[in-house]
Amino acid sequence: MDKDLFVVPRLGFSLQKPSGWTFTPGQWSPGEQLDPQVDHLDQWSPYAALPFCGAVKPHVSRSHVFAMLQVSARPMSPPSAVEAAALLEGIQGVLRNQNPQAEILEAASCLTIAGCPANVLRCRLNLSVEVEEAQVPTRVISRSYMIFGPRYAFTLGLSSSADPAFYLESDFVDILASLRIV
Secondary structure (H helix, E strand, O other): OOOOEEEEHHHOEEEEOOOOOEEEOOOOOHHHHOOOOOOOHHHHOOOOOOOOEEEEEOOOOOOOOOEEEEEEEEEOOOOOHHHHHHHHHHHHHHHHHHOOOOEEEEEEEEEEEOOEEEEEEEEEEEEEEEEOOEEEEEEEEEEEEEEEOOOEEEEEEEEEEOOHHHOOHHHHHHHHHHOEEO
16 A cells, blocks of 8 residues: 555545655544435535645744645535636635735636646735744745536645745645546
8 A cells, every 4th residue: 555645435536645745634534424325515514624634744944834735525516617717716805805915826717637627726825833832924835726526626725835945846746746536
């Protein structure tokens, strides 16, 4: 078994993490908490916003966030191009309301990832991290991909310090390239 491979047959989902990363426990397990005979929204409501897959690439700096991956899923038919664009616009509105200082680096609703239609929102944010009981300001790059599979929408959150000394963009590219959704 490949220790870098994460597979959820119930969702038709798999991805491979880079070798320097560590999987972290998900907040729930689709295989354990969902009835395989039922696929209605009531069953999903407690879990749809919670990550079922996570990974982190640690480093030695305590004032820079780790590179991270989180994946969540919810039942959803692929939206039309107009609906996908409206969804992306709504997410940008929420981002602007919650973090007016956010700098949007990329927003697109016409991508294809793992053979599925996808939206992307990349932005740079100012956040605070706790270091020795003090809040230290830091810059973060957030990469959010909503991928519309045949039965589920998967949200991949990829984040890192904005300082390239603390992440490899190629790690994020490799994670996206490894995705399989059936």
